[in-house]
Amino acid sequence: xxxxxxxxxRVFCLLAVTVVSVSLSSxxxxxxxxxxxxxxxxxxxxxxxxxxxxxxxxxxxxxPDVSWGYFTNVGDLDLPSVGHSVMGNYTCHxxxxxxxxxxxxxxxxxxxxxxxxxxxxDYHNFxxxxxxxxxxxxxxxxxxxxxVDRNSPEICLQDPTHPNMCSVRHSKLWTSYQMNITExxxxxxxFRILEFNVQSIVKPDPPEIMSAEPIxxxxxxxxxxxxxxxxxxxxxxxxLKFRLQYRSVLHMSWSVxxxxxxxxxxxxxxxxxxxxxxxxxxDFLDAGNWSEWSVEARATPWISKEPSVSVSEVSNKTTTxxxxxxxxxxxxxxxxxxxxxxxxxxxxxxxxxxxLFLIFGxxxxxxxxxxxKDSGIKANFLSAIHMKTLPKSQIL
Ligand SMILES: *[C@@H]1O[C@H](CO)[C@@H](O)[C@H](O)[C@H]1NC(C)=O
Ligand SMILES: *[C@@H]1O[C@H](CO)[C@@H](O)[C@H](O)[C@H]1NC(C)=O
Numbered sequence: 001x002x003x004x005x006x007x008x009x010r011v012f013c014l015l016a017v018t019v020v021s022v023s024l025s026s027x028x029x030x031x032x033x034x035x036x037x038x039x040x041x042x043x044x045x046x047x048x049x050x051x052x053x054x055x056x057x058x059x060x061x062x063x064p065d066v067s068w069g070y071f072t073n074v075g076d077l078d079l080p081s082v083g084h085s086v087m088g089n090y091t092c093h094x095x096x097x098x099x100x101x102x103x104x105x106x107x108x109x110x111x112x113x114x115x116x117x118x119x120x121x122d123y124h125n126f127x128x129x130x131x132x133x134x135x136x137x138x139x140x141x142x143x144x145x146x147x148v149d150r151n152s153p154e155i156c157l158q159d160p161t162h163p164n165m166c167s168v169r170h171s172k173l174w175t176s177y178q179m180n181i182t183e184x185x186x187x188x189x190x191f192r193i194l195e196f197n198v199q200s201i202v203k204p205d206p207p208e209i210m211s212a213e214p215i216x217x218x219x220x221x222x223x224x225x226x227x228x229x230x231x232x233x234x235x236x237x238x239x240l241k242f243r244l245q246y247r248s249v250l251h252m253s254w255s256v257x258x259x260x261x262x263x264x265x266x267x268x269x270x271x272x273x274x275x276x277x278x279x280x281x282x283d284f285l286d287a288g289n290w291s292e293w294s295v296e297a298r299a300t301p302w303i304s305k306e307p308s309v310s311v312s313e314v315s316n317k318t319t320t321x322x323x324x325x326x327x328x329x330x331x332x333x334x335x336x337x338x339x340x341x342x343x344x345x346x347x348x349x350x351x352x353x354x355x356l357f358l359i360f361g362x363x364x365x366x367x368x369x370x371x372x373k374d375s376g377i378k379a380n381f382l383s384a385i386h387m388k389t390l391p392k393s394q395i396l
Contacts, residue, residue, distance in 0.1 A: 029139070029186035036138060036186035037082045037107040045069075045077040047092035047101050056095045061088045082107050108138035111183035111190040118179060118194060120171065120202045120288070121231045123238050127167045128156060128194070130181050142166075143182040143189075148175055156181075171198045202288030204240055204281045205229035212277045212299035219271045219301050222246075225263040226279045226294065239284035245293070246277040260284065274300045 029036065037043035047055045055075030060066045068086055070078045079086055082105075090103045112133030120126035132140065144156035144166040156166035156179065171177070174197060182191035207226040215221040224244060232240060242261075245254040248270040257264060269275055278293040 033102055034104045037105060038187050039107050039109055040081055043079045043082050045090050045103055047075045054094045055092055057093050059091045109134050109136045110188045111136055111185050113190050113192050114181055114183045116181045116192045116194050118201050120198050121205050122233050125167060125169050126171050126198060127165055128179055129165050132183060136185050138185040140183060140185045145180050147178045173199050199287040202283050204291040205231045206291045206294040207279045207281050210279060210294045210297045212297040214299060214302040216302050219304060220269050222266045222269050222299050222301055224277050240281040241284045242279050242281050244279050246275050248273040248275050269301045272303050274298055
C-alpha cells in the first residue's frame with residue numbers, strides 16, 4: 001500500500017519534472033530585442049523593416065558613431081570580430097529619424113564541456129555536481145538526465161536552491177548509470193557523459209559528534225568517540241568502518257588506526273600534550289571512497305599533578321574535567337592492591353623458577369652419574385661380545 005503510494009507520488013514527481021523540463025527546453029533564448037553574439041565572430045543586426053530603403057542609420061547607445069560596424073545593402077549592420085566593447089543598445093532609424101527597431105547586443109562564448117562529479121552519500125540517493133569549463137558571460141541552463149542500463153533517459157532532478165547540482169532518488173546498486181549533463185546557452189550547447197555504478201561513487205559524509213577526552217589516571221590515553229553521519233541510513237547491511245587519525249600539536253605526522261567501532265582508546269598519546277583527532281568513514285565492504293575528515297577534536301591526556309586540567313574543545317562534558325573524590329578513592333585503593341598483587345605474583349614466579357632450576361640441576365646430576373655407570377657396563381658388554389665372536393681356538 002505504502003509502496004504503491006510512494007510509487008504514485010514518484011510518477012507525479014516525474015511528470016512534474018517532465019513538464020518543467022519540456023517548458024524549459026521549449027523556452028527559447030530569443031528574448032524580444034536581445035541578440036547574442038560570439039566573441040571574435042561577426043554579428044549581423046537586422047533592422048527587419050519591410051522596405052530596406054527606409055533604413056537611414058544605426059545608432060549605438062543613442063550615438064550615430066558606429067565606426068566598427070558596416071551597413072549592408074539590405075539595411076543590416078555587420079559587426080565583425082565582436083568584443084566586449086561593442087555590447088550595448090543598437091537602434092535603427094528611418095530617414096526622418098523615426099525608430100524602426102531597438103536591439104540589445106550581448107556577447108560571450110560557447111559553453112565548454114562541464115566538469116562533473118557524482119557522489120552518493122548513502123546507497124539510496126546520489127547527486128552530481130558540475131562546474132562550467134568556460135565563463136561564457138551569457139545566461140546558461142543545464143539539462144540533466146540519465147539512463148539506467150541504456151533505457152530511455154530520465155530526469156536528474158535540479159533544486160533551484162542548490163545550483164549546479166542534480167539528484168537521483170531511489171538509485172539501484174550494481175546498476176550502470178549514464179549521466180548526461182548538458183550546458184546550454186544562446187550560442188549553443190556542450191555535454192559531458194559520465195558512466196558509473198552507484199557503489200563505486202559512495203562516499204559517506206564525515207562522522208559527526210566527534211569528541212575526545214582524557215582518561216583519569218592514564219597519562220598516555222585518550223578516549224575518542226563519534227557517531228554515524230546523520231545522512232547514512234542506519235541499516236544492518238550498510239555498515240560503515242572508520243579510521244581515526246591523531247597527532248600531538250607538537251608533531252606534524254599523523255598516526256592512523258582503523259576500527260569498526262564508534263569509539264577508540266589511544267594508548268600512545270604524548271604525556272601532557274594537546275592532541276588533534278579526526279575520524280573519517282567508509283563503507284564497511286570498501287565500496288567507494290573514504291569520507292572527508294570530520295571536524296577536529298582536541299584533548300590533552302590526564303596529567304598526574306593536576307587532575308582537574310583537561311582540555312576538550314568539542315566535548316562539553318564538564319563532569320570529566322573534575323574527577324570526584326569518591327571516584328578517586330577506590331581507584332587509588334585498586335592501584336595499591338594491584339601493586340601488591342603484582343609483587344606477590346613476582347615472588348611466586350621467582351620461587352617457581354628457583355624450584356624448576358633445582359629440579360633440573362638434580363636431574364642433570366643423576367643423569368651424568370648414570371651415563372658414567374652405563375659406559376662402564378658397555379665396555380664390559382663389548383668385551384664379552386668380542387670374546388664370544390672370537391673363534392674358540394683363539395680363546396683357547
Ligand atoms: C534521499 O534524499 C532525500 C533528500 O535529500 C532524503 O530526504 C532521503 O532521506 C534520502 N534517502 C535516504 C534513504 O537517505
Ligand atoms: C545529452 O543531452 C543532450 C540534451 O538533452 C542531448 O542533446 C544529447 O544528445 C545527449 N547526449 C547523449 C550522448 O545522450
